[in-house]
Amino acid sequence: MTLRHWLGALASLGVLGISSAAFADPALPTRASAMATVAERLSKELAGAPPAGVVVAAPLRTDESAPRGDELVVRLGQVVGGALGASLARPEPLALPAARSAARRADAFVYVQAEVLRGELRVSADVYPSPQGFWERLLRPNPSPIRHAFASARLDAEVRGFLAPVPLVMGQIDRAKTEDRDVVALACGDLDADGALDLVTLGRRRIARGRLRGGRFETSHAIEWSALSPIAPAPLREPMAGVAILSGTWPSGAFVDVGLTDRASGMRLDRTLRPVKPIEGVPVSFGDRDVCATYAPSETTPTFARCSQDDPQLELAPLSNPTDIVTIEALTTRSAGSLAIWAARNPQTGELRLVANGFGTTIAGVGAQVAIADLDTDGIPEIISSADVLSPSEDALVVHSWRPGEAAQERARIPVPQGVRAIAVCPPEGAGASPIAVATAGAEIWVVR
Amino acid sequence: MRRRDLLLGMAATLASGWLGAPAFALGRIPVGGRLAISLPWPLASIDPADLCDPTAALFAHAIADPVYALDAANEPYPALALDYPQLAGQTTKVKLRPGLVSARGKALDARDLVFTLERARRMGGAPRLLDLPTPTVDRHDPLVANFATTDREQVVRALALPTTALVPRGFSPTQPDGTGAMRAEPGTDRLVLVRNPNAARGASFLDDVVVQRAPDLSASLRAFEANSTDVGWLGAGLHAPRPQAVPFDFGKAGWIVLQTGSEAGAWGAPGVAQRLVEALPSERLQHLGLGPLPVPRGEAVWGGPPGPLLYEEGSAQLAEIARTLASILSRPGHELLPEPLSRAELQRKRQSGTFLAMLHVVRPLGPSGLASLVALTAAVDSRAALDVVRRPPRLSSFEPRSLTRMLRLGVVGELRVTGAHAAELRLARAASGDGWDLGASHRLPRKGA
Numbered sequence: 001m002t003l004r005h006w007l008g009a010l011a012s013l014g015v016l017g018i019s020s021a022a023f024a025d026p027a028l029p030t031r032a033s034a035m036a037t038v039a040e041r042l043s044k045e046l047a048g049a050p051p052a053g054v055v056v057a058a059p060l061r062t063d064e065s066a067p068r069g070d071e072l073v074v075r076l077g078q079v080v081g082g083a084l085g086a087s088l089a090r091p092e093p094l095a096l097p098a099a100r101s102a103a104r105r106a107d108a109f110v111y112v113q114a115e116v117l118r119g120e121l122r123v124s125a126d127v128y129p130s131p132q133g134f135w136e137r138l139l140r141p142n143p144s145p146i147r148h149a150f151a152s153a154r155l156d157a158e159v160r161g162f163l164a165p166v167p168l169v170m171g172q173i174d175r176a177k178t179e180d181r182d183v184v185a186l187a188c189g190d191l192d193a194d195g196a197l198d199l200v201t202l203g204r205r206r207i208a209r210g211r212l213r214g215g216r217f218e219t220s221h222a223i224e225w226s227a228l229s230p231i232a233p234a235p236l237r238e239p240m241a242g243v244a245i246l247s248g249t250w251p252s253g254a255f256v257d258v259g260l261t262d263r264a265s266g267m268r269l270d271r272t273l274r275p276v277k278p279i280e281g282v283p284v285s286f287g288d289r290d291v292c293a294t295y296a297p298s299e300t301t302p303t304f305a306r307c308s309q310d311d312p313q314l315e316l317a318p319l320s321n322p323t324d325i326v327t328i329e330a331l332t333t334r335s336a337g338s339l340a341i342w343a344a345r346n347p348q349t350g351e352l353r354l355v356a357n358g359f360g361t362t363i364a365g366v367g368a369q370v371a372i373a374d375l376d377t378d379g380i381p382e383i384i385s386s387a388d389v390l391s392p393s394e395d396a397l398v399v400h401s402w403r404p405g406e407a408a409q410e411r412a413r414i415p416v417p418q419g420v421r422a423i424a425v426c427p428p429e430g431a432g433a434s435p436i437a438v439a440t441a442g443a444e445i446w447v448v449r
Numbered sequence: 450m451r452r453r454d455l456l457l458g459m460a461a462t463l464a465s466g467w468l469g470a471p472a473f474a475l476g477r478i479p480v481g482g483r484l485a486i487s488l489p490w491p492l493a494s495i496d497p498a499d500l501c502d503p504t505a506a507l508f509a510h511a512i513a514d515p516v517y518a519l520d521a522a523n524e525p526y527p528a529l530a531l532d533y534p535q536l537a538g539q540t541t542k543v544k545l546r547p548g549l550v551s552a553r554g555k556a557l558d559a560r561d562l563v564f565t566l567e568r569a570r571r572m573g574g575a576p577r578l579l580d581l582p583t584p585t586v587d588r589h590d591p592l593v594a595n596f597a598t599t600d601r602e603q604v605v606r607a608l609a610l611p612t613t614a615l616v617p618r619g620f621s622p623t624q625p626d627g628t629g630a631m632r633a634e635p636g637t638d639r640l641v642l643v644r645n646p647n648a649a650r651g652a653s654f655l656d657d658v659v660v661q662r663a664p665d666l667s668a669s670l671r672a673f674e675a676n677s678t679d680v681g682w683l684g685a686g687l688h689a690p691r692p693q694a695v696p697f698d699f700g701k702a703g704w705i706v707l708q709t710g711s712e713a714g715a716w717g718a719p720g721v722a723q724r725l726v727e728a729l730p731s732e733r734l735q736h737l738g739l740g741p742l743p744v745p746r747g748e749a750v751w752g753g754p755p756g757p758l759l760y761e762e763g764s765a766q767l768a769e770i771a772r773t774l775a776s777i778l779s780r781p782g783h784e785l786l787p788e789p790l791s792r793a794e795l796q797r798k799r800q801s802g803t804f805l806a807m808l809h810v811v812r813p814l815g816p817s818g819l820a821s822l823v824a825l826t827a828a829v830d831s832r833a834a835l836d837v838v839r840r841p842p843r844l845s846s847f848e849p850r851s852l853t854r855m856l857r858l859g860v861v862g863e864l865r866v867t868g869a870h871a872a873e874l875r876l877a878r879a880a881s882g883d884g885w886d887l888g889a890s891h892r893l894p895r896k897g898a
Contacts, residue, residue: 230531230547233546234548234646234652235651236651237648237653237888297644324477347480348479
């Protein structure tokens, strides 16, 4: 952790009401950038390949406007080259024949082909030998690649910086009926790393995974709570619930952590919702991983700990102010940094306290459903919430943008007269803003784009 | 209902387990705050097993839970039980949820269930128990109570009565204990209900409810009008309605009945008491908060021997009703003289039947219908109530006043939970539809606090 991050964390904790003296090394959520993720995965897959002296990027293929596409692939080539230990990355994208020619002096070169498709950065890397000597060039002028690797990651602010900006317009609402009338938490992500997004609904009776098709939430996998955990001896009267998708790679796919205060324990599920191991508490997203919140009926704040004993150690001091909802997220900035944002809601005032990089602000009138995401991948976080009302007819989906150091700005307010039960933000899936999934009290799931 | 219907109903509700309350989202219901109330009812003790305890009629729901609860369709579902009773040979096994702890910190198991049922049987407020064999604790599982019967429906229905709500061994009405949303601290002039963090179905939203005993009907209204309390019992103010007061009427928590005893001679015969109360001029009872009153018919004259009209001491509302009844019914040589007695003395007299006339409360044993007849009959004779359970009469009406024409008691009116509350309070109606639910009541959030 850098000193800047560390000081930022301490300041953040103070604003949130956390005693900084309570622990020496405050944990920060982090999220690796799309380019770093792709480069790391490619380097892992290409481990053991002949050393490549040169990395050459192919021109970008994309389904959206990319005014700085060449710069993107060159930058990507540099990052991949760095991960592979290559000595040189070509400063311009080249077609394969030109790449062969440009890399003829090296023993081998890595040819990186990137495409931006349906909100994903998909990158393949092929290791080509360079024919050495006259006869070899004559006999095998275009040798086939000797190693191949592929990796993908959802677009982030760094990649978006090379593409056309995304307007934050949320004018389209797709509604789907669901048979689960008691959804209390929701998550959206690519569970099996197949490029298509899945929704996970957490109800008081069961957990379901599915997709929206033809105006219905089509369940592909489901599991009853009664198969996962007994009822908690002393549950909360009004439940708290959480679902966190822990990203994974093919073929294992992602894991899903689920927790509900109705139940004695939560559970880590595999991508088909089969139980993997119990977890303690209600999972809360924490950048690339999650933490678990424990709510005691006699306490006004939750406490946090790692969800499973097998998870990495995590130290989080208790909150001192009354708090019910805590959301912790890490976003990639345009400069590929990781911006940690903490949000804590005071149930007595309906205020959401936001902290990032040592800056803080407050949003008033925030309901019990809160998500943080970079909807338009511009590096500036959006805070998506329900309204602090007790009548469903007055409820709404509210979106604020917050640039740390400034006041939060309301960007959209969409009435949800049935009442908002849960909110999740999906990863980007195209040229537009990230979709927002909303579970309503009317047994519907809305996807707002 | 046929047994098959019951089983199907149980299967449908099993998945929901103990869940009765809906899940809220929007703004979460704020936790905390106090409800102050002044009531013209005794507060010195609460006994969930006592069918005629007016304090239990108003507050037992908040301190103890039945093992099975009834949903809106009168179908039972497990509340403190792990699931539906299991049949093993000729034995029906009821297993309690693991980890149940009472408000005063006592771990609960099947021994407490056996104690509860034995106590309820002795108190006579649960006629269904008379048809059930005494349960025993399972030798292999301390959470399981065994009933030597194969009639699971009968077991479930008996365990769904408010008078069989689970209490720990050694239960004392003056130090009541249970798994409810609140812990009660009764006193002669003041009852305090405090949030129970061990509550098996969710602790109350409110920190506490402080109930002061009102010396007369006007004291409660005066206190509400002066902003000293949050609830006006039977009205919104003594001289003028409190500004912004919210009227409420949550139906009956019980019936107020006139019971005659052996000392009344021929005037203690079945049906006489009901004929008398039906003749009472409704305009003289309107202010007593008795709910809808019938058109008077017949002659409101007491022809029995002169003597005391007993009622429980500390009950200002019953005292007022007793005075009104005495003034209407008394004639020279046939005077009824209102006389307060302790609850224990009243119980003793009621059980022996050696009294002239008595005014007291009967709690409902379930939704309106046959359960009304069973409750009213059990208040006089629990054996007779068992006959009603075994051979339900074919009646054209289950209107309580028509049910009591064959009993030694008459329904004067209802113990009606009605009045007005402060605007910043949300009083919750009981899930059954009758009475209030103090555990689910809450204060509205203080905006900008």
